Amino acid sequence: MPPAHTPPALTPPRSEAGYHMADLAQATTDPNAAASGAYRTRGQMFWREFRRNRGALVGTAMLTILVGMVVFAPFVTRYGPIDPNYGARFAPPSTEHWFGTDRTGRDIFTRVVYGGRISLLVGLVAVGISASFGTLLGLVSGFYGGWLDNVIMRFMDFVLAMPGILLAITIVFALGPSLTNVMIAVGIASMPQYARVVRASVLSTKQLPYVEAARANGAGDASVMGRHILPNVFAPVLVLATLGLGSAVLSVAALSFLGLGAAPPTPEWGLLISDGRGVLRRSWWVATFPGLAIMVTVLAVNLIGDGLRDAMDPRLRGQV
Amino acid sequence: MIGYIVNRTLAAVVVVFGVSSLVFFMLHLLPGDAVTIMLSEFGASAREEAELREQLGLNDPILVQYSRFLVNAVQGDFGTSLFSRRPVLPQIFEQLPKTIELAVAATLVGVLFGAFFGISAAIRRNTWWDSISMIISLLALSMPNFWLGLIFIFVFALNLGWFPVQGSDTLWHVVLPALALGLSFAGLLARLFRSAMLEVLGQDYVRTARAKGVAERSVINRHALKNALIPVITVVGINFGFLLGGSVIIEIVFARQGIGDVIIKAIFAHDFYLVQGGIIVTAVLFVLVNLIVDLTYGLIDPRISYA
Numbered sequence: 001m002p003p004a005h006t007p008p009a010l011t012p013p014r015s016e017a018g019y020h021m022a023d024l025a026q027a028t029t030d031p032n033a034a035a036s037g038a039y040r041t042r043g044q045m046f047w048r049e050f051r052r053n054r055g056a057l058v059g060t061a062m063l064t065i066l067v068g069m070v071v072f073a074p075f076v077t078r079y080g081p082i083d084p085n086y087g088a089r090f091a092p093p094s095t096e097h098w099f100g101t102d103r104t105g106r107d108i109f110t111r112v113v114y115g116g117r118i119s120l121l122v123g124l125v126a127v128g129i130s131a132s133f134g135t136l137l138g139l140v141s142g143f144y145g146g147w148l149d150n151v152i153m154r155f156m157d158f159v160l161a162m163p164g165i166l167l168a169i170t171i172v173f174a175l176g177p178s179l180t181n182v183m184i185a186v187g188i189a190s191m192p193q194y195a196r197v198v199r200a201s202v203l204s205t206k207q208l209p210y211v212e213a214a215r216a217n218g219a220g221d222a223s224v225m226g227r228h229i230l231p232n233v234f235a236p237v238l239v240l241a242t243l244g245l246g247s248a249v250l251s252v253a254a255l256s257f258l259g260l261g262a263a264p265p266t267p268e269w270g271l272l273i274s275d276g277r278g279v280l281r282r283s284w285w286v287a288t289f290p291g292l293a294i295m296v297t298v299l300a301v302n303l304i305g306d307g308l309r310d311a312m313d314p315r316l317r318g319q320v
Numbered sequence: 321m322i323g324y325i326v327n328r329t330l331a332a333v334v335v336v337f338g339v340s341s342l343v344f345f346m347l348h349l350l351p352g353d354a355v356t357i358m359l360s361e362f363g364a365s366a367r368e369e370a371e372l373r374e375q376l377g378l379n380d381p382i383l384v385q386y387s388r389f390l391v392n393a394v395q396g397d398f399g400t401s402l403f404s405r406r407p408v409l410p411q412i413f414e415q416l417p418k419t420i421e422l423a424v425a426a427t428l429v430g431v432l433f434g435a436f437f438g439i440s441a442a443i444r445r446n447t448w449w450d451s452i453s454m455i456i457s458l459l460a461l462s463m464p465n466f467w468l469g470l471i472f473i474f475v476f477a478l479n480l481g482w483f484p485v486q487g488s489d490t491l492w493h494v495v496l497p498a499l500a501l502g503l504s505f506a507g508l509l510a511r512l513f514r515s516a517m518l519e520v521l522g523q524d525y526v527r528t529a530r531a532k533g534v535a536e537r538s539v540i541n542r543h544a545l546k547n548a549l550i551p552v553i554t555v556v557g558i559n560f561g562f563l564l565g566g567s568v569i570i571e572i573v574f575a576r577q578g579i580g581d582v583i584i585k586a587i588f589a590h591d592f593y594l595v596q597g598g599i600i601v602t603a604v605l606f607v608l609v610n611l612i613v614d615l616t617y618g619l620i621d622p623r624i625s626y627a
Contacts, residue, residue: 158342161603161607
């Protein structure tokens with residue numbers, strides 16, 4: 001698992017983070033953004049920047065191919081992911097079995113492709129959990145301030161003060177090992193990053209004249225938050241979520257590898273690596289290819305995330 | 321200065337308290353209390369369950385349990401292991417040095433490789449070396465460390481026989497685990513070193529140094545590098561904690577002793593108090609490391625005031 005990038009509780013003075021984010025919000029806050037014309041130009045600007053980034057394009061192509069293979073898995077391979085073939089146990093990679101076979105003769109390539117369905121889906125749901133709840137908490141915290149802000153952000157500090165994988169292990173231990181619980185655990189463990197970024201962005205946005213104008217027009221709390229403030233946190237949240245997908249895939253695989261996630265014979269990537277661990281000496285391919293699949297996926301996602309960050313706002317560099 | 325140290329230390333104490341409470345409530349409020357977790361394997365009767373629950377005081381209101389937990393924890397009592405029948409804390413402390421050894425070694429790997437690739441990439445900005453270094457860094461960041469560990473075992477231990485396959489007896493045993501754990505960290509650091517160097521190299525005082533004819537080597541070593549180190553040191557400190565977390569998995573891969581090994585084995589043995597103690601000790605260690613980084617930060621960067 002790559003280490004999380006956000007410093008935990010003790011390090012950054014909050015005011016400093018607020019200052020940077022104020023800059024950021026100024027840059028992304030355009031009072032006329034609601035006008036459709038402005039959006040289109042901004043979209044075009046974004047695309048122009050993104051297109052220039054060779055890494056991001058390569059990442060997008062890689063991810064597109066991966067997702068295509070995973071979605072159309074039955075057309076990509078002629079084997080089933082859990083069909084044993086005892087005549088072909090531990091077959092090395094060949095034209096027949098591209099990635100070889102495992103101890104019951106199951107085709108590793110097939111298992112890796114079908115495993116992508118699980119690993120990508122679980123990663124996406126985990127990111128969905130952390131991004132939505134983190135954003136909500138940051139929004140409420142920054143908007144209302146006061147004791148509510150204090151309670152939420154202290155809680156986030158405590159969550160951040162634990163290494164993410166350890167927190168996830170704790171939650172899985174309490175809930176019981178399963179893929180669903182791993183998803184929840186990984187989701188909760190990365191929530192604070194979103195909460196912090198969104199809160200800082202809200203703090204600087206809520207004082208801007210157009211928000212006051214909305215208020216003067218009689219907009220309620222929910223409307224101000226949802227329609228006027230939320231759009232401004234879109235860029236940092238999207239960048240965080242993209243980079244977060246990479247680490248979520250890694251964390252989920254790690255927990256399954258430890259035996260806390262997917263149960264056999266599910267073709268989950270971490271579990272596949274764990275399968276290969278015992279037979280490393282005689283059949284290196286069993287563990288190697290699922291790991292490569294994880295690496296390629298995470299690499300693609302990271303390339304896209306870097307590109308998104310640079311295209312949306314270079315000032316996010318070093319913060320997200 | 322004294323005020324700053326006191327402030328930071330108090331803040332760390334609050335975080336330690338908060339994290340311990342968080343772990344306590346997560347483990348006690350979520351479905352499945354200590355007894356269901358401990359006995360789920362053994363098919364205990366309802367009466368046995370009830371007896372154990374009474375014995376451990378799990379029938380008391382949660383706040384009573386919590387205050388008892390706090391009072392005991394402050395005295396270093398985190399309960400007794402279900403299986404070894406020994407207090408939890410000494411058991412954890414016995415294993416702690418191995419984990420710290422691994423985390424320190426992994427940090428060294430990260431800093432050495434990260435500095436090499438990051439700094440050389442910044443100096444040769446926009447060359448093929450810059451691109452290659454950054455691709456390697458991103459690859460390192462994208463690899464599952466437990467998988468990298470297995471690959472290292474296969475290549476360097478099983479086939480080449482250069483290193484022991486598993487165990488943690490000698491310093492020789494720490495090399496492969498430290499590489500597996502430290503290389504993704506190196507990827508992160510290389511990117512950071514590069515951007516910190518580039519920023520410093522664009523500063524006025526670097527231009528001045530160059531203008532007055534200082535040799536390029538000296539510009540890099542004396543003017544740029546020192547200042548580029550500042551943001552990197554914070555990240556190294558913070559990530560030391562994450563390496564503690566990451567060592568959980570690497571210890572399993574290499575069958576090393578250590579706190580991760582304790583926690584994971586305890587999880588599968590349903591040894592509730594050992595898991596709780598192990599997690600809290602690791603989290604507290606993490607907070608302590610961050611406190612130390614915070615306190616030394618000012619020593620490195622004189623621009624930071626202790627106001």
